[in-house]
Amino acid sequence: xxxxxxxxxxxxxxxxxxxxxxxxxxxxxxxxxxxxxxxxxxxxxxxxxxxxxxxxxxxxxxxxxxxxxxxxxxxxxxxxxxxxxxxxxxxxxxxxxxxxxxxxxxxxxxxxxxxxxxxxxxxxxxxxxxxxxxxxxxxxxxxxxxxxxxxxxxxxxxxxxxxxxxxxxxxxxxxxxxxxxxxxxxxxxxxxxxxxxxxxxxxxxxxxxxxxxxxxxxxxxxxxxxxxxxxxxxxxxxxxxxxxxxxxxxxxxxxxxxxxxxxxxxxxxxxxxxxxxxxxxxxxxxxxxxxxxxxxxxxxxxxxxxxxxxxxxxxxxxxxxxxxxxxxxxxxxxxxxxxxxxxxxxxxxxxxxxxxxxxxxxxxxxxxxxxxxxxxxxxxxxxxxxxxxxxxxxxxxxxxxxxxxxxxxxxxxxxxxxxxxxxxxxxxxxxxxxxxxxxxxxxxxxxxxxxxxxxxxxxxxxxxxxxxxxxxxxxxxxxxxxxxxxxxxxxxxxxxxxxxxxxxxxxxxxxxxxxxxxxxxxxxxxxxxxxxxxxxxxxxxxxxxxxxxxxxxxxxxxxxxxxxxxxxxxxxxxxxxxxxxxxxxxxxxxxxxxxxxxxxxxxxxxxxxxxxxxxxxxxxxxxxxxxxxxxxxxxxx
Amino acid sequence: xxxxxxxxxxxxxxxxxxxxxxxxxxxxxxxxxxxxxxxxxxxxxxxxxxxxxxxxxxxxxxxxxxxxxxxxxxxxxxxxxxxxxxxxxxxxxxxxxxxxxxxxxxxxxxxxxxxxxxxxxxxxxxxxxxxxxxxxxxxxxxxxxxxxxxxxxxxxxxxxxxxxxxxxxxxxxxxxxxxxxxxxxxxxxxxxxxxxxxxxxxxxxxxxxxxxxxxxxxxxxxxxxxxxxxxxxxxxxxxxxxxxxxxxxxxxxxxxxxxxxxxxxxxxxxxxx
Numbered sequence: 001x002x003x004x005x006x007x008x009x010x011x012x013x014x015x016x017x018x019x020x021x022x023x024x025x026x027x028x029x030x031x032x033x034x035x036x037x038x039x040x041x042x043x044x045x046x047x048x049x050x051x052x053x054x055x056x057x058x059x060x061x062x063x064x065x066x067x068x069x070x071x072x073x074x075x076x077x078x079x080x081x082x083x084x085x086x087x088x089x090x091x092x093x094x095x096x097x098x099x100x101x102x103x104x105x106x107x108x109x110x111x112x113x114x115x116x117x118x119x120x121x122x123x124x125x126x127x128x129x130x131x132x133x134x135x136x137x138x139x140x141x142x143x144x145x146x147x148x149x150x151x152x153x154x155x156x157x158x159x160x161x162x163x164x165x166x167x168x169x170x171x172x173x174x175x176x177x178x179x180x181x182x183x184x185x186x187x188x189x190x191x192x193x194x195x196x197x198x199x200x201x202x203x204x205x206x207x208x209x210x211x212x213x214x215x216x217x218x219x220x221x222x223x224x225x226x227x228x229x230x231x232x233x234x235x236x237x238x239x240x241x242x243x244x245x246x247x248x249x250x251x252x253x254x255x256x257x258x259x260x261x262x263x264x265x266x267x268x269x270x271x272x273x274x275x276x277x278x279x280x281x282x283x284x285x286x287x288x289x290x291x292x293x294x295x296x297x298x299x300x301x302x303x304x305x306x307x308x309x310x311x312x313x314x315x316x317x318x319x320x321x322x323x324x325x326x327x328x329x330x331x332x333x334x335x336x337x338x339x340x341x342x343x344x345x346x347x348x349x350x351x352x353x354x355x356x357x358x359x360x361x362x363x364x365x366x367x368x369x370x371x372x373x374x375x376x377x378x379x380x381x382x383x384x385x386x387x388x389x390x391x392x393x394x395x396x397x398x399x400x401x402x403x404x405x406x407x408x409x410x411x412x413x414x415x416x417x418x419x420x421x422x423x424x425x426x427x428x429x430x431x432x433x434x435x436x437x438x439x440x441x442x443x444x445x446x447x448x449x450x451x452x453x454x455x456x457x458x459x460x461x462x463x464x465x466x467x468x469x470x471x472x473x474x475x476x477x478x479x480x481x482x483x484x485x486x487x488x489x490x491x492x493x494x495x496x497x498x499x500x501x502x503x504x505x506x507x508x509x510x511x512x513x514x515x516x517x518x519x520x521x522x523x524x525x526x527x528x529x530x531x532x533x534x535x536x537x538x539x540x541x542x543x544x545x546x547x548x549x550x551x552x553x554x555x556x557x558x559x560x561x562x563x564x565x566x567x568x569x570x571x572x573x574x575x576x577x578x579x580x581x582x583x584x585x586x587x588x589x590x591x592x593x594x595x596x597x598x599x600x601x602x603x604x605x606x607x608x609x610x611x612x613x614x615x616x617x618x619x620x621x622x623x624x625x626x627x628x629x630x631x632x633x634x635x636x637x
Numbered sequence: 638x639x640x641x642x643x644x645x646x647x648x649x650x651x652x653x654x655x656x657x658x659x660x661x662x663x664x665x666x667x668x669x670x671x672x673x674x675x676x677x678x679x680x681x682x683x684x685x686x687x688x689x690x691x692x693x694x695x696x697x698x699x700x701x702x703x704x705x706x707x708x709x710x711x712x713x714x715x716x717x718x719x720x721x722x723x724x725x726x727x728x729x730x731x732x733x734x735x736x737x738x739x740x741x742x743x744x745x746x747x748x749x750x751x752x753x754x755x756x757x758x759x760x761x762x763x764x765x766x767x768x769x770x771x772x773x774x775x776x777x778x779x780x781x782x783x784x785x786x787x788x789x790x791x792x793x794x795x796x797x798x799x800x801x802x803x804x805x806x807x808x809x810x811x812x813x814x815x816x817x818x819x820x821x822x823x824x825x826x827x828x829x830x831x832x833x834x835x836x837x838x839x840x841x842x843x844x845x846x847x848x849x850x851x852x853x854x855x856x857x858x859x860x861x862x863x864x865x866x867x868x869x870x871x872x873x874x875x876x877x878x879x880x881x882x883x884x885x886x887x888x889x890x891x892x893x894x895x896x897x898x899x900x901x902x903x904x905x906x907x908x909x910x
Contacts, residue, residue: 093685129691181708182692205712230690230700246798254801297802298712299676302685304801310712324712 012047013067020048023537024236025088025512026056027133031154033147035220036078036139040154045133052539053626055510056087058116059553061104061134062560066630068136071563075108075115075212076195076219078140084127084225085134087512088537091125091233095245095532096252096303097517099124101186102509103213109197109361109417109439112564114557117213119186120300120326120514121204121308123227126184130229141221146187148178151229159223164190166354167202170224180228187224188214189356191404195219196415198361198440202353205324206298206308210358211439236538244532251525252305252517255297260309261290263336264329270587271445273337275390276367277434277578280445280586286336289315289343298324305517316343317393323350327516330443334363337443338370339391348396355404360443364418364434364576366399369410372429384408418576433576437566441465441579448588450494450596451486455502456579457571458604466505466515469497474504474520476527476543491596495603502608503550510553552625554608555617559633568605568615572597611635652897653731654740658789661743665813665838666724666783666797670850671824672804673717677705682799683721686784697721699772702781703796706851718850722747722768722781723830724838727859727907730760730769732900735873735887738778745810745838746783754778755879755887757872759901763863765834765855776879783838810838817842835859835909858906865901 014030022028022045032041045051046060054060061083073080082105089098101124107115127135130149144159161177162170170187186203192214199214217223235241263286266272271280292314299306307327313319323346325331331349340348352359372378373388380387384402386395402411413421418440422433434440441456442465451469459465471486477500486493504526508515511533519525530546533539541549558566572580582592593600602612609621616635622628680694683703690700695708703721707714728747731739738753739760749760749769754777761769761778769780784794792798793807806816814831821828821842829841833855847854855861877884891898 091691093681125691180692181695181710205710228692230692232685232688232691296712297674297676299674299678299801302678302681302799304678306801 010067012050013064014043015047016044018044018047023048023051023088023539025092025233025536026051027128027131027231027233029132030134030136031132031149032136032138033154033156034139035137035141035145035156035222038141038156043136053549053552055507055533055549056085056090056133056512057100057509058085058102058104058118059506059510059549059556060087061085061102062114062553062556064136065104066556066560068138069106073106075106075111075216078220079138080106080216082137082213082216082220083134084137086124086128087510088233089533090512091128091301092235092241092536093232093302094235094238094241095513096249096305097300097508097514098512099300099303100509100512100514101127101209103201103209103216105213105216106564107439108195108212108215108219110437113437113561113566115212115216116557117201117209117211118509119201119203119207119209120303120516121184121207122301123184123186123203123207123225124512125301126182126227126229127225128233129231130227131231135225137217137220137222139220144221144223146174146224146226147222149225149227149229150178150180151231162187162223163193166190167356168205168354171202171205174224174226178226178228183226183228185224185226188217188222189354189404191215191356191415192218193223194404194406194415196357196361196404196406197417198358200353200356200358202356206310206326207300208326208353208358212358214356233536235536237535240535241532244528244535247524247528248517248532249304251519251522251528253519254304255306255309260295260311260325261287261293263287264332266329266333266444269448271448271583273333273363273443273445275339276337276364276371276432277445278371278584280583280588286341288341289313293343293346300514303514303517305514307516311346313343313346316347318347319343321347321350323347324353325349328442331359333443333445334359335396337363337367338396340393340396341391344393348393348400351397351400355400357400357404358440360440361417362400362403362414363443364440365403365414365421366396368418368421368425368429368433369399369414371432372425375428377425377427377429378410382409384410422576431577434579435576436579437570437574447579447583447593448488448591450488450491450593450600451498451501453593454494454498454600454604457575458601466509467498467502469494469499469501470521471497472521474500474526475523476520476525480544489591491600495600496607498604499608500547502554503547506550506553507546510549548625551608552627555610555621555625555627556630558610558615559617559627559630562614562616562633566615568601568611568613569598571601651727651741652900653728653734654737655743656740657743658746658785659744659791663743663810663838664745664788664808665810665840666794667806667813667817667820667840667842668719669804669806669817669820669842670717670719671820671826671842671844672802673705673719674802674804675705675709675714675717676711676801678799678801679703679719679796679805680705682795683781686787686795687782697768697770699770699774699779702768702779716845716849718843718852719839719841720766720768720851721839722783723766723834724783725834726837727835729763729765729834729860729863729900732860732897733759733763733863733865733904735759735890735901736883737890742785744788746785746788748782748785749778749780751775751777753886755883757878758869759865759873762865762869765853765861765863813840832857832909834861835907856906857909859909860900860904861906863904870902
């Protein structure tokens with residue numbers, strides 16, 4: 001591979017010769033890809049003290065991004081990097097959840113906060129098998145390319161044959177082209193190519209890194225990353241890891257016999273996003289036809305949680321369609337939000353994944369378009385001559401295509417996002433839109449749930465939020481926390497519960513573990529993960545230190561926003577009003593978190609060591625977390 | 638084959654080394670093709686326990702001792718099959734080995750001793766399931782060991798403990814016989830591996846005919862007919878396959894146990910017991 005000019009950074013960041021031992025779990029190498037020059041640079045991972053602070057995943061990637069992203073760069077500027085990072089737990093094979101890859105970049109959805117796109121499956125494991133813990137992409141290729149990694153070798157190959165293709169065809173074609181069935185592929189669809197602000201990267205059919213990483217790849221003419229290899233991460237204490245992995249496995253929730261035959265996550269609290277968030281009622285026959293589907297679990301690499309599933313549709317407009325889904329069910333709410341029901345929902349979900357558009361981005365944009373059309377604010381001419389009839393499958397499928405390819409006035413605005421569409425429509429549309437800082441919340445009706453709303457609002461918009469406080473103290477944290485079960489309609493205690501959850505969820509991503517495989521609600525849910533990390537790396541971290549590491553990541557993420565103009569008040573001012581309206585109907589009718597604002601948000605920042613108005617960390621917070629180097633961005637006490 | 642017979646098997650002469658790991662109780666693996674979802678966690682677990690290279694997991698090779706058939710990507714397929722060493726009660730691979738490098742353990746495993754193997758490939762060709770391969774790196778034959786190191790510590794094989802779909806089980810021969818019959822009956826399937834080649838220690842509950850699961854149809858005769866290529870036999874006899882030391886061992890074996898030679902050179906299958 002041709003060598004790229006060396007990066008000019010602190011010598012501990014990418015040491016030319018390691019001075020500290022590499023902990024277990026790491027391959028020890030990053031690959032920097034300069035797409036403009038078509039060159040590679042193999043970099044050593046940072047020295048051990050840096051790894052011990054940031055572990056891997058989103059935190060290590062962000063620490064590097066802080067050093068590599070020019071302060072005035074825009075998301076799609078060639079010098080705006082995408083950093084993709086696994087963690088030490090990724091690919092050991094001996095625990096659940098060791099599948100995580102997190103991409104970090106300046107968010108194209110908000111333009112001023114952090115973009116974080118996480119994915120599981122097999123692809124991250126293959127990246128390590130190819131010899132790399134992570135990838136750093138800078139520059140822009142002059143024509144579409146894909147990166148091919150095979151056992152330490154790297155090539156940039158012409159991707160013109162797959163440019164324009166959907167994620168499913170791209171994966172199949174590239175696997176055939178490289179001639180290895182064990183090659184794993186992360187790729188973008190037309191949405192990423194056309195810079196849809198919340199375009200996704202798809203990998204291993206069932207997995208999607210959302211929140212704009214697809215657009216970032218598209219902006220660099222990077223269609224895909226194909227990885228394979230024979231390598232495995234070295235382990236410090238394999239037998240101890242097996243034991244910890246078994247304990248971790250015992251804490252997993254697993255899908256029941258009838259999994260994926262109901263309307264998904266929304267069923268668990270009984271409110272669904274429908275009719276652009278104007279009704280929440282779940283009807284008994286909303287899932288009609290689901291009972292006729294053939295469903296097979298398609299678990300991630302060595303994980304017993306078995307979230308992903310393949311389905312062959314048994315009825316609806318497109319029976320026989322094969323669809324591939326992961327954990328969660330935001331895509332079901334997405335099309336219920338447009339008044340589709342039954343198997344047509346799953347058909348459209350497969351289409352949106354093939355095109356590579358994040359579902360909530362489309363759900364809230366298209367939902368607004370339908371409502372505005374119905375209420376006369378959006379014209380047929382603006383809609384490309386279409387009659388936007390709620391629930392009409394051909395119309396919605398056409399809108400998906402228009403969004404992915406930025407076709408026409410409406411397609412272009414759907415690609416930009418719901419906030420941009422509302423601004424273009426003007427008038428009352430500004431009241432009907434759901435967005436968070438220009439990004440979108442995960443597509444569920446969180447409005448009745450205080451902890452989840454707090455999470456969605458404080459997460460950097462356009463970034464998959466982390467955490468979501470629990471009503472009860474997680475059993476493993478009882479040694480240090482104690483509170484009475486929190487009330488669903490009182491704000492008391494939710495801020496702190498959320499902060500804790502954000503810390504352990506962040507820590508999960510940092511170790512390279514999927515937080516769907518994390519179950520803090522049962523004994524040993526957290527301790528088994530800490531023990532697994534220690535067995536892998538050779539460290540001796542405590543659960544307290546795991547939470548501190550997560551806290552470090554939280555603060556570093558908000559410092560990134562601070563550097564680019566974000567303030568805490570944006571969380572409740574730069575937000576689509578409908579997200580904060582009283583719930584219109586159903587069992588939670590009339591409830592709104594708005595009555596607790598901004599107090600709840602202020603409490604969240606204060607309790608996590610940040611100023612409640614600016615969101616900047618206090619100096620002593622930085623000191624406690626070992627982040628003194630960011631002191632210039634702190635708030636004077 | 639029946640459990641009582643197995644328990645007394647050490648009383649008869651066998652054309653290969655036998656040995657005892659722990660309590661001498663024979664054990665078996667069960668594979669339920671109806672429960673299998675084709676996720677290949679068993680395949681990766683095998684690689685993890687044995688620290689075999691990642692990747693290349695779709696066909697048997699020195700770094701992949703267990704495959705799931707057909708060699709399609711994970712996910713929706715109408716049928717899955719397990720392809721790996723069957724740990725035969727009468728292992729013909731062991732019978733043809735000129736240096737007695739393959740041992741049948743009382744507890745079930747058939748294991749190639751890497752320090753004894755001379756890489757002649759007789760076992761590779763003799764195995765009726767074609768699940769032995771020769772490493773280009775070490776020049777030795779490799780295959781599933783049934784996790785003999787774990788069984789000796791009374792632990793189940795690593796593939797079995799990894800299955801998230803409850804498609805694999807491990808236990809004494811009696812337990813697994815009962816379980817595989819029960820599983821097969823529950824979906825109207827067939828048991829495979831109980832009679833084939835004189836009986837094995839991996840029992841499959843199949844949903845369809847063996848061929849559909851990627852398995853050969855075999856007679857119940859012990860030490861099934863094999864076809865070691867003539868050139869391999871000539872090479873084995875006339876050359877120093879594994880140097881002088883290996884040759885000395887092979888010749889010594891042939892001289893001291895001439896009754897074993899028939900399994901290599903003029904073998905006919907033996908009727909089931």
